Amino acid sequence: MNIRLFAPFLGEEELNEIRDSFNKSWVGLGEKVSAFERAFENYIGCSKSIAVNSATAALHLSLSVYGFKPGRKVLVPDITFASTAFAPLYNNLEPVFVDVYEDDITMSVEDLENKYSPDCVAVMPVHYGGQPAHMDRITEFAKSKNLKVIEDCAHTIGASYKGNKLGLWGDIGCFSFEEKKAMTTGDGGMICSNDAELISKLSSMRWLGIDKESWKKSKPDEDNEYKHWYYDIDYLGFKYNMNDLSASIGLVQLKKLDEMNSIRSGLIARYMEGIGSLKKIRPILPFEPVKYSYWLFGVRCEKRDELIKFLKQNGIATGVHYVPLNMVNYFRQWPSKCSTAEAVWKEFVTLPLHVQLTAEELDYIIDKLKEFENKFL
Ligand SMILES: Cc1ncc(COP(=O)(O)O)c(C=O)c1O
Structure with missing residues (x-):
């Protein structure tokens, strides 16, 4: 994969x-x-x-x-x-x-x-x-x-x-x-x-x-x-x-936009159903794919870095959106305490979401998230 x-x-x-x-x-x-x-x-x-x-x-x-x-x-x-x-x-x-x-x-x-x-x-x-x-x-x-x-x-x-x-x-x-x-x-x-x-x-x-x-x-x-x-x-x-x-x-x-938005919404609904039973891997957002048009899907996990490594070893690309700006070197010149942002971002993992993502690939990602929770959390 x-x-x-x-x-x-x-x-x-x-x-x-x-x-x-x-x-x-x-x-x-x-x-x-x-x-x-x-x-x-x-x-x-x-x-x-x-x-x-x-x-x-x-x-x-x-x-x-x-x-x-x-x-x-x-x-x-x-x-x-x-x-x-x-x-x-x-x-x-x-x-x-x-x-x-x-x-x-x-x-x-x-x-x-x-x-x-x-x-x-x-x-x-x-x-x-x-x-x-x-x-x-x-x-x-x-x-x-x-x-x-x-x-x-x-x-x-x-x-x-x-x-x-x-x-x-x-x-x-x-x-x-x-x-x-x-x-x-x-x-x-x-x-x-x-x-x-x-x-x-x-x-x-x-x-x-x-x-x-x-x-x-x-x-x-x-x-x-x-x-x-x-x-x-x-x-x-x-x-x-x-x-x-x-x-x-x-x-x-x-x-094609409405069709692309609707495909992404369908994929998010499938993700949400797939990870619904997990206890320690939770969605980043209160996703409501029927109502809104999302561009990103992601989860929160205490062992974020280990999860990213595990997914990479299994052929799944991930990202982190974003490091809070007040913690980014250049922006430290404008200090501004943001305690929630500084706490929550540490658990963020962005997962694959795009129109060409197949149901099989998505189910494979869900299986890997389940495997990670069972083995490591
Ligand atoms: C929230 C946000 N604003 C602005 C931009 C800038 O977009 P562009 O790459 O079209 O300049 C991005 C790009 O990723 C973004 O995520």
Whole structure:
């Protein structure tokens, strides 16, 4: 056995769409990017979305667009990928690490209130593994303190929480299409918002601040139709645009997304049933695969490192998501005690979950978890 942890699900249809871009001889920022943005808007139900080359870029721009004063603070959960905390730092803002709940590993609203100070300008909740953060309470608190809410949706696409789509609870939602995510474009990301003004600014910021429409606004004179070359720059911009090759893949992946989400949900249900009888190996999250769209499946085990070794010896790839950020060397410069995160992560083991994982492979993993519990716990 050699079972992968994650794997993209790509095929002929994606290749055909890429071929179409080749045939058109247009592989940069073009009509496929626009088509993908429109399709994504439709899917999520937001008024506008902007495609970029990663969720890291999406998070960076989502804070940049507000032009916060340097030194202000942004609240991020302690258990997340580094990108969530780098976004404030790219903007000369400081991350403040907020503890997570023991049971669902999302941002603790109590610790959010506790870590808040008047210097804070934004909060960036993460739907860890696809488990929705408590967006109703987070947005209510944010509103009371005038904080912007940037939702990091890198781990989920398409699910709703308490009747609202994830990604639309906050001011801006950021999605990831990196290779391992719910759907992929190789690398890529999407920024979603219902705020037309923000989106129009973000649209030029992701392409060096260039206002492509500005030639249309130039003074009407007889030469106007030859002013197609003219543009202006109003903002500090970045080269963060998605290109038509990635968008080709995205257009097809988006069509498959519901099916891929539903396959992953089925696999999680099978995992949950399989490990239900185990006493010392418990699921990381209160998985509700019928309700939410998860990207990650994992368990908690006191003998985490031994379990990882045992699974590796049996051909099963694993991971750990994540070392709490306040314990990561670089982020120690912004100390913030998060006792729950620091305690729980030591038991985390991420297990294989992807669309190509077969029932036989999954049952084999469950058998190995049972064997480990019987022999070693
Ligand atoms: C929670 C979270 N946010 C942001 C990112 C960054 O995504 P990308 O690789 O698309 O930049 C990741 C990537 O793994 C992530 O897990």
